[in-house]
Amino acid sequence: MKKIILISKSNNESKEINDYLQKYFRIQLCLDNFSSVESMLKLFEPDFVLCMLLDMTKDDISKLGxxxxxxxxxxxxxxxxxxxIKSYENINKSMSNYRFERxxxxxxxxxSVCSILKIKPESLQAEGEVEKKDILIVDDDAMTLRSIKKMLDEYYNVSLANSGMKAMAAIGQNKPDLILLDYEMxxxxxxxxxxxxxxxNDxxxxxxxxxxxxxxREHIEAVLKLLPSGYLLKPVSQAKLVATIKQVIG
Structure with a gap:
């Protein structure tokens, strides 16, 4: 499945686009804090980047250069x-490969994405009928994010967040089926x-x-007092990780 980073402010337009595209692509959201764009590009290694310019300031746009x-x-x-679009091109002194006006x-x-990536839309639409469940991984360590993502990519749609606050923004935009959450951040x-x-409530x-x-023992007891659906010790094997997730969400 091809991977897309969707860069946007948090708004209804980006939510609508994300809800539609995530049926056919692995979507990594980069919302509001655009200083994390480069780290997301390195971690997620996308095939395509989609920038929704609505509500972006000049400072936001400059970070996309x-x-x-x-x-x-x-x-x-x-x-x-x-x-x-003109503001984007003037600030960054470059033109995007593909531009569409609202x-x-x-x-x-x-x-359009299918055409650019040379994919037949009907083939993705057929695959989209069997939807993978969505997992959000939250960890401040880039190596851990990358490692766990590789373990799960075959089985789930995986999104990443490298802080608690970014996790909350990502959950608000695209509610996952399960969250893997680092305890020490x-x-x-x-x-x-x-x-x-x-x-x-949502x-x-x-x-x-x-x-x-x-x-x-003391640390594990502190973790369990918070009543999570489970806990895993790092480093974790792929077999243990997948088995735990299946036990929780099937």
């Missing part, structure tokens, strides 16, 4: 008003992130499996 500069062969599509709908974007750790998830029922690298 790293894409054509450092990844010149990566297909890049910008979607916005004529003024927004209002273009999700189906047209899907067909700076600023907003796993406990705080789980508390925020449980406090939100998120509180999402199963959360903790990942922890500390194997002592």
């Amino acid at each position: 790293i894409i054509p500069k450092n990844y010149p062969g990566l297909p890049l599509m910008t979607v916005g008003s004529s003024e927004e 209002s273009i709908n999700a189906e047209l974007i899907f067909k 700076p600023v907003c750790d796993g406990r705080q992130t789980l508390e925020m998830i449980k406090a939100d 998120m509180k029922d999402i199963p959360v499996v903790f990942l922890t690298g500390v194997n002592d």
Whole structure:
């Protein structure tokens, strides 16, 4: 399955596009905090980048210049008003590979992406009838994110977040079937992130499996007091990881 990074502000337009495309592609959302664009490109290794320019400031747009500069062969599509597209090109001194003016709908974007990637839309639509479940991995360590993602790519649609706050934004945009959550993270750790998830009526029922690298009784007891759906010690094997997820969500 081809991989797309969707870069956007949090708004109804990006949600509509994401909801449509995720049936046919692996989508990694990059919302609001565009300083993480480069790290997402390295971690996710996308086949395509889609930038929704609605509501972006000049500072937001300037951070996107790293894409054509450092990844010149990566297909890049910008979607916005004529003024927004001109602003992007003037600020970054470059043109995106593919430009579409609003209002273009999700189906047209899907067909355009298929054409650019040389994929038959009907073949993806047939595959989309058997939907994989969505897993969100939350960990501040890039190597861990990359490793666990590779273990799960064959079985699930995998999204990544490298902090608790980015996880909350990603969940709000695309509710996953299960969250793999690192317990030890700076600023907003796993406990705080789980508390925020449980406090939100739309998120509180999402199963959360903790990942922890500390194997002592006191630490494990502290983890279990938070009533997660499970916990795994890092490093974890692919067999153990997949078996735990299947036990929780089937």
